[in-house]
Amino acid sequence: MSEIISSTSNARIKSIRKLRGRKQRDEQQVFFVEGVRIVGEALAEGWPIVELIISPELVGDGYGRHLISEMSHKKINQLVVDSNVFRSISTKDGPKGLAAVICQRWYPVDFILTQPGLWICLDRIQDPGNLGTIMRTADAVGAKGLILIDECTDPYDSGSVRSSMGAIFSIPLIKTTNQDFQAFVLRNHLPVIGASDSAPLDFRLVNYAANMILMMGSERQGLSEPLVQLSTHLVSIPMAGKSDSLNLAVATGIILYEIYNQNHPAREG
Amino acid sequence: MSEIISSTSNARIKSIRKLRGRKQRDEQQVFFVEGVRIVGEALAEGWPIVELIISPELVGDGYGRHLISEMSHKKINQLVVDSNVFRSISTKDGPKGLAAVICQRWYPVDFILTQPGLWICLDRIQDPGNLGTIMRTADAVGAKGLILIDECTDPYDSGSVRSSMGAIFSIPLIKTTNQDFQAFVLRNHLPVIGASDSAPLDFRLVNYAANMILMMGSERQGLSEPLVQLSTHLVSIPMAGKSDSLNLAVATGIILYEIYNQNHPAREG
Numbered sequence: 155m156s157e158i159i160s161s162t163s164n165a166r167i168k169s170i171r172k173l174r175g176r177k178q179r180d181e182q183q184v185f186f187v188e189g190v191r192i193v194g195e196a197l198a199e200g201w202p203i204v205e206l207i208i209s210p211e212l213v214g215d216g217y218g219r220h221l222i223s224e225m226s227h228k229k230i231n232q233l234v235v236d237s238n239v240f241r242s243i244s245t246k247d248g249p250k251g252l253a254a255v256i257c258q259r260w261y262p263v264d265f266i267l268t269q270p271g272l273w274i275c276l277d278r279i280q281d282p283g284n285l286g287t288i289m290r291t292a293d294a295v296g297a298k299g300l301i302l303i304d305e306c307t308d309p310y311d312s313g314s315v316r317s318s319m320g321a322i323f324s325i326p327l328i329k330t331t332n333q334d335f336q337a338f339v340l341r342n343h344l345p346v347i348g349a350s351d352s353a354p355l356d357f358r359l360v361n362y363a364a365n366m367i368l369m370m371g372s373e374r375q376g377l378s379e380p381l382v383q384l385s386t387h388l389v390s391i392p393m394a395g396k397s398d399s400l401n402l403a404v405a406t407g408i409i410l411y412e413i414y415n416q417n418h419p420a421r422e423g
Numbered sequence: 424m425s426e427i428i429s430s431t432s433n434a435r436i437k438s439i440r441k442l443r444g445r446k447q448r449d450e451q452q453v454f455f456v457e458g459v460r461i462v463g464e465a466l467a468e469g470w471p472i473v474e475l476i477i478s479p480e481l482v483g484d485g486y487g488r489h490l491i492s493e494m495s496h497k498k499i500n501q502l503v504v505d506s507n508v509f510r511s512i513s514t515k516d517g518p519k520g521l522a523a524v525i526c527q528r529w530y531p532v533d534f535i536l537t538q539p540g541l542w543i544c545l546d547r548i549q550d551p552g553n554l555g556t557i558m559r560t561a562d563a564v565g566a567k568g569l570i571l572i573d574e575c576t577d578p579y580d581s582g583s584v585r586s587s588m589g590a591i592f593s594i595p596l597i598k599t600t601n602q603d604f605q606a607f608v609l610r611n612h613l614p615v616i617g618a619s620d621s622a623p624l625d626f627r628l629v630n631y632a633a634n635m636i637l638m639m640g641s642e643r644q645g646l647s648e649p650l651v652q653l654s655t656h657l658v659s660i661p662m663a664g665k666s667d668s669l670n671l672a673v674a675t676g677i678i679l680y681e682i683y684n685q686n687h688p689a690r691e692g
Contacts, residue, residue, distance in 0.1 A: 287672075291669060291673055292664075293665055295662075296663030296664050317670070319668075320666065321664070324664065356689040359691060392683075393564075395565050396562055397559055397562045397588060397590060400563055401586070401672065403556075404676035407670075420627040420628050422628060
């Protein structure tokens, strides 16, 4: 076993702590996850793990220990630290002694053409919890991936990763600009459905193709005008109360399940 | 205008700061909100405001100033503080100089009988963001109120109030125990639909009555066994991906809109 790092100001430890900030994550194109279950999922889904951080005192004898031995066989770099150092990089109350630095994975826009099906495009989404929750729902309806337009919150932010409940490892991510996305859609004649609070068309009245892109706007501003213009149909969710809008992750879930339902009719058990 | 409080250790200010904790809120049966829009909503919806906290330096000349003068007419107690004191009670980055302490409002279980329609029962829900988001969706579908069973997170927590986007003021809240709720449902022969990840019945195959109670379980544990047993039908949302569950607020939104859709068919515009 390698030497145990016991200084919280160790250069490698400091650099891992900095991954809490988006700047460092963007520059290094990696992200930090902690917890036995999530590290296990990264491994199971074949994500390139740069480094495993282990605090033997904190890891129990169960699944965590088993994972570590499995990763030793795979020759994954291991950083062994004492519990104090682990706590200094952890953002959890009861850290479990297992964390990993993992390479980010981004796909080019043309990847959409190789994976026909349902795609979700998010225009300048700001809340990491909403983004993670949408990844989780996207996985549930078997969507092919997410397209992030312009300045979105980082899907590799710890809040987004947590809310995704593992979907961060199964849902492909594409990052592009409004302009490039428009050009791509027009070039390939793809059906795109936009959602807007003010659209007169009830979302239940559209026939959704199995191969399509659902576009959702930012929490505060909704869809940008060029994407409104790009929409094959612009739909809204009817509302009966005082509120004039739904939470973005909830609204996305409701429309995604309408699309899912139309393509997978319910059958009596 | 009253004297300006300039000490952050003023007894009244200290007591307001303590409302961040649930214990103090429970004991005093009040809650704290800040922001011009939300204070305006509380006023518009006729909630009993115990005290208004105003920092004239921070309040601009717009709607906030207008609200304050409106409340002076209503003889609402005003606590005038300097910007430093206001920042000490604020949890926001750019505090706007207007906050309020408001009386909590709870309804008895029998209130359900006076308000026939759709009710939502939440069993030991833990996340304030989820709770607030469900209030927001409840308002959107015109639900009559929320029933909180056993140890739920506090709807008057600042995170829940924030996520509710004002629905905290329009959605009646009932707090009760599992046992009392069961007795109430059985006594009044109310249709209750429970949601459970493992239920074999697809939620789209049920005919939902206009007057019914939808029961959702906690984020980690789902519905408790007695509520599963109580259910007229137990439904699940189909899932196609690797995830075995949806975010609770998203799942609630999806089922609520199915109930809404069945009772309000879409019409061509």
